[in-house]
Amino acid sequence: MSMQSTLNRALFDQVMVPNYNPAAVIPVRGQGSRVWDQEGREFIDFAGGIAVNCLGHCHPALVGALKDQGEKLWHLSNVMTNEPALQLAKTLTDSTFAERVYFANSGAEANEAALKLARRWALENGGEQKDQIIAFTKAFHGRTFFTVTVGGQPAYSDGFGPKPQGVDHIDFNDLAALEAVISDRTCAVMMEPIQGEGGIIPATQEFMEGVRALCDKHNALLIFDEVQTGVGRTGNLYAYQHYGVAPDILTTAKALGGGFPIAAMLTTAKIAESLKVGTHGSTYGGNPLACAVANAVLGVVNTPDVLEGVTVKHRKFLDGLNAINDKYQVFSEVRGQGLLIGAVLNDDFAGRARDFLVASADEGLMCLVAGANVVRFTPSLVISDEEIELGLARFEKAVAKVKLG
Incomplete structure (x- = not known):
């Protein structure tokens, strides 16, 4: 019997x-956008x-x-710095609003750091009572106990004992709701420029600008969770650049x-x-x-060719998905x-996103869901037209299968 x-x-x-x-499928090898x-x-x-x-x-x-770095240095601990880290921090600060960088290993860790920094900053700049964190329903910020509590999906944070306090949730894209909840006691507002797990829901321009203005008015920090939207995904290096609204803290992974x-x-x-020596690590x-x-990723992605290519490929996806929908009438809209990109199921197929995912896999296509009603696509930024x-x-065949039962 083979090991495999x-x-x-x-x-x-x-x-x-x-x-x-x-x-049941176990991938063993990948090349480009094929596995x-x-x-x-x-x-x-x-x-x-x-x-x-x-x-x-x-x-x-x-x-x-x-391979190159693997033959030089893997790990040192933060008792020392290293050249790749310095280069990466310089590239990130040169390419964004930011002036300082903290490195971690995952989106949840970056968000944990952002929330701890916001609380520490508020303590030093407003006192102990300035501790309120405002986030949004359906938001997703990671699985540590702090980030999952700030995330707006209670099912993920329930059942683990008392939750971190001082966190309030309101509906996304609802400026009046934010205005009603925010005050000088607010430490930070945390949001995804486009809600990912929540269903691929972009913030409106008006909402983004309104949130920024309310944070400024109440001396609260604006945190953008760009874990999913960052590094070229939206056609800009970071999605905030598309809106022209800069945060105070941004997370990327x-x-x-x-x-x-x-x-x-x-x-x-x-x-x-506020993150003095020893406060976080x-x-x-x-x-x-x-x-x-x-560094190699940014060297390729942060170029006009790749970023402009993302916008061209977006059009190709939209045209293709809309053509499929004209035939089979399964989506109410395609957004992102x-x-x-999120293809939102219409009422006839409500709750059946997973059926489309399974049918796609049977046809040799890997896709995702974002909740029960949205089929999600997040392919390589350099996927070829042929592969699209x-x-x-293949997706059309899967849609036909689900439609015809």
Whole structure:
């Protein structure tokens, strides 16, 4: 019996904690926007590891960076700094509103750092009573106990005992609701420029500008969670640039490492002062291996070619999905920005997003869901036109299957 055949889906249930329920398919190899499983079946990847593999699989620039750095230095601890980390911090500050960077390993960790910084800053700049954090229903900010409490999906934070206090939730894109809740006791407002897990819901321009103005009025920090929207996903390096509204703190992860774990929290020099020596830390944050890969990612993504290409590919996806919908009438709308796209199911198919995902996998296409009513697409930013067309053809077959039962 080959080793491969024993490493199967059944083994998962014997050795893994049951918090995931993965598909039976086990991918073993990827190239660009294609993936092959144990049986040699080919899939087109419209999922990108949930907006992580921004340059697809095994991109030569990333493989090269990993191999080069892998023969130099992997880890040092933050008792010392290192060249890849300094380069990455410089690139991020040169390319954004930010002046200071803190490195971590995941979006949740970057958000945890952002929330801790906001609370510490408010304590020093407004006193103990300035502790309110305002976030939005359906928001997702990670799975640590603090970030999951700030996230607007109670099902993820219920059942673990008393939650961190001082967190209020209001509806997204509802400026009047924010105005009613915000005050001088507000420490920070945290939001995704486009709600991801919540259903690919972009903030309106008016809402973005209104939130910024209310934060300024009440001396509260505005935190943008750009874990999913960042690193070229929307056609700008960060989505806030599309709105022309800068936050005080921004978090980035997922695509930043193109598949290698790394995250960063970006902020201004003034606000950063509140994270004095010893107030926060991370064992692996800013390690040379992750930073070298992230430098390679930005070297490719943060170019006019790739960023403008995202907008062109967005159009191609929209046209393709709308053409499929003209035929089969399953979506009420297709929304999103760049290559963060949500196809919203109409009333006839409400709650059945997972059926489309499963049918797609049967046709050799990897896609995602965002809640029960939205099919989500977050492919590589450099996916070829040919792969887009092939993937959409497979998706059309899946849609036909679900439609015709």
